[in-house]
Amino acid sequence: MANIGDVARAAGVSRATVSYLLSGKKRLTPETTQRIEAAIAELGFSVNSGARALATARTMTLGIVVQFHQAEFEPALATYLVAITDAAREAGYSVLLLTDADGPVAVRRAVSSRQVDGLVLLNVLEDDPRFAALTDSPVPAVLIGMPSDTRGIDAVDLDFETSATVLVDHLHEHGHTVVRFVTWPSAIYDAGHTFALRFRRAAHTRAAELGVTLLDSPCRDEPGLIREDLTRYLQQADEATALLVHNDGAVAMLPSVLHDTGLQVPQDLSVVSLHSAQLASFFALPFTAVESQARAAADLAVDVLLDRLRGSGPDGVRHVQLPPVLVDQGSVATR
Amino acid sequence: MANIGDVARAAGVSRATVSYLLSGKKRLTPETTQRIEAAIAELGFSVNSGARALATARTMTLGIVVQFHQAEFEPALATYLVAITDAAREAGYSVLLLTDADGPVAVRRAVSSRQVDGLVLLNVLEDDPRFAALTDSPVPAVLIGMPSDTRGIDAVDLDFETSATVLVDHLHEHGHTVVRFVTWPSAIYDAGHTFALRFRRAAHTRAAELGVTLLDSPCRDEPGLIREDLTRYLQQADEATALLVHNDGAVAMLPSVLHDTGLQVPQDLSVVSLHSAQLASFFALPFTAVESQARAAADLAVDVLLDRLRGSGPDGVRHVQLPPVLVDQGSVATR
DNA sequence: CTGAAAGCGCTTACAG
DNA sequence: CTGAAAGCGCTTACAG
Known part of the structure; x- marks a missing residue:
């Protein structure tokens, strides 16, 4: 598979120039741009994500920590997973599924081997064992769930x-x-x-x-x-x-x-x-x-997490609750 | 965060030696082993997965390609996802969730940016558009589903x-x-x-x-x-x-x-x-x-895929169908 | 049994 | 606007 050097050679430029085009961090002349783009298309090049992660110290990957294994009794779980992944992809992020029965272990492993830039925790408990693994972690997290003490972690849920x-x-x-x-x-x-x-x-x-x-x-x-x-x-x-x-x-x-x-x-x-x-x-x-x-909560969770990763968004810990909407189907009679 | 060099220095050995301990590819003296292990524990070191992927050309990650977005009507989907992830983890693999509405795009992106070593395709159609993206791919795949023509791709399903x-x-x-x-x-x-x-x-x-x-x-x-x-x-x-x-x-x-x-x-x-x-x-x-x-199919799919990745297992394309088990609950009367 | 060195594919100051 | 070079953190022949 072609690497960035192959593209540079084919386009008659340096590897740095190709990289700048890829990241958009420098503006190139139209001719250079076009030559590089042609080379990329011809060689079917795409960036090696591991190499990029190594160079940038960012994986562009989020982890979803699914704590419980009673997936069978959670009809909304698949919707959460798909919705989070969709929202992440739209922002250029991939999603890693972390299902270890031991939640803290799952968190620590993903964080310490630098597999993810951020974490989304599903199925949050009031006194969740995963919190401990998060407090000493350099990786930001967002809870879908709202414990009374979130330990300084961003959290999101239906109100x-x-x-x-x-x-x-x-x-x-x-x-x-x-x-x-x-x-x-x-x-x-x-x-x-x-x-x-x-x-x-x-x-x-x-x-x-x-x-x-x-x-x-x-x-x-x-x-x-x-x-x-x-x-x-x-x-x-x-x-x-x-x-x-x-x-x-x-x-x-x-x-x-x-x-x-x-x-x-x-x-x-x-x-x-x-x-x-x-x-x-x-x-x-x-x-x-x-x-x-589930989709609204997932979208919101990803927004909050990305704000945190980019350093954008409001300061301080964020706790956001989605306003409920009452769907009136007439199942209440007046007495 | 500590890297392999920090560990080597703390243990008084070279980085190569630490790496050999980590991979188990060379046998070290008990004393060296112990010094390195102590250093690892003390520094809380773990291998940077991106760097390892770059050096080994293996990501130790599998991708699950979920094609459809009607997750809501698929009560077994969450079970498949969790079961595949569990099986992968037991073999030392992580799992990336690929949910693009455009399946072939999801496959090509993950493969060409070298995010995964192998793919599991869910919700397979008789004439699945994802097949084309797979045939010219260097990454092996396994279908959960059994089209009449699997195009040389391994496939697994209930019979x-x-x-x-x-x-x-x-x-x-x-x-x-x-x-x-x-x-x-x-x-x-x-x-x-x-x-x-x-x-x-x-x-x-x-x-x-x-x-x-x-x-x-x-x-x-x-x-x-x-x-x-x-x-x-x-x-x-x-x-x-x-x-x-x-x-x-x-x-x-x-x-x-x-x-x-x-x-x-x-x-x-x-x-x-x-x-x-x-x-x-x-x-x-x-x-x-x-x-x-779902769990049986997921386990089998991961087995087949890992056999392929390791070059172990039987030669040729594998099509494995799980034997059905009839659960008799007495809902049939004799006439 | 152990280590020096090259290399994986990228990014990014820095110099021009 | 473009490029030479160092560096990200690992692994792995190779030499000793």
Whole structure:
């Protein structure tokens, strides 16, 4: 394969001149430019990325750190990966996938062998073990997720707190005062998933402010068990007039369980939910909801990280939360 | 950050000696080994991967070429990505994610800028546009998918033909002679998805051999439409006593539609299916089925690719098909 | 068993 | 506007 010397020789210039054309850092005469471009095209030359990385000390590569291996239960994961990679490519960056079961190890290896210029962390926990590997690292990172203490790391996510507020408000405005709050299995909260903790906390806070009673109703994590749990909740004779759902598995199962129990939405029961847009689309979910947009979060994360890499953007640590959009599908009745 | 020279100095040896320890290509005295190892640990040294790539002409990186952007409708995609990356890492390889909407461009760029030593192609079509970019490439590739003409490229996949045969046999053995074949939307076949074409062809061939009538019944590609299509098929008054399903969206919807139409499986209707293991697990699908295992295919693909890179393994082009496993869940009644 | 030296393919002050 | 030269951090025949 041709290297920069071959191009220089074919064009009758020095290697430096070819390099300047490639980087655009110096302006060349039109004739020189044209001769070099012709040589590049003829030889099918492209820059050896390893050599460039060595010379510039920049890899033009970002790493995505996927911490968990339950990819199967994360329908939005592929969307995140593809969206991050797309956004990175548009900025001239490649993407390395880092999936080690041991997150800190994955981070340290990529950083110390200088494989990446920056990192995107997916599936962030309140007290994430990867943080330690990041604090003494010369490589900037951005979290997709918003722990209460980000340790000085940039972070980006849907605004789960406002999302909860918006949904509780929506129910309250329609006259609902007792609401069943269908949540993730407790293991999700215990593990410290930031999206779950933030949403739950804000839902309770807002409900208290408005005098709305929230009945916590966790669903377990397998289809059969979720169905059982949901069925039990729906058949329970109590004063709950609405469901506030934050659990992708449960909301996916909900239409079928509603059907089985013969309850009509919104006549017999109102429903609002927070779930990923992927899930909504895959199941054509018919509920009024805030949909988390993996692509928007991914684009934002890459923007923030690139700002940091370029030294552009605002000073100081950045915490950016995407404003939720309520998609009203009429699944809430006025009481 | 420390480089190999810093380590050499700290250990009182030459850089070459450190390099030999790192690569294991020469045997050093225990004392030297120990001094170097101590220096490495103390300095927190690790090899600069770009520099190593430049010196060795090997990147130790594989590229995954994801061609389509409908990541949302591909629940197994994340599993493929994670599984390939895991397998690669175990062999000492990193993984670059290549998602350009223009597949051939993604391939050419990664190859010509020497970012990868090998490529894994996902979502392979019968007449895939990426093949052309591969034939004149010095970088070996493996397909996950099995076109009829692989152009000399290694390929790996579930054996969809045997899968179809096994499922048709299963129905035939239980006395079913008229079977409704619920298929993907015709666009899937028209686009040339190898898994769809191979399965359909083999199903028809086997059915013809056994004297089983297969009623082709495509489902469209949105939840609402799938439900409509399935409902219409189930209510159709004909002699079909069983369903053979090859359509992930349809099989996911099937339990609910069965419920609505009041049909009992297997009493009123027998069902067999081919779907991804991810789907089966996410929905707890209760049907006798062949489940496609993304992880198995990913492991196999990486094995084949690494054999090629090392020059090990059998000579010639390799086409490996994973034997299907029938998971009998009793959804077929004897007639 | 160990080391000096060339080379991988690029970039970038620096001099002209 | 262009080029000679040093340097990025490694590896690997080769000589000892």
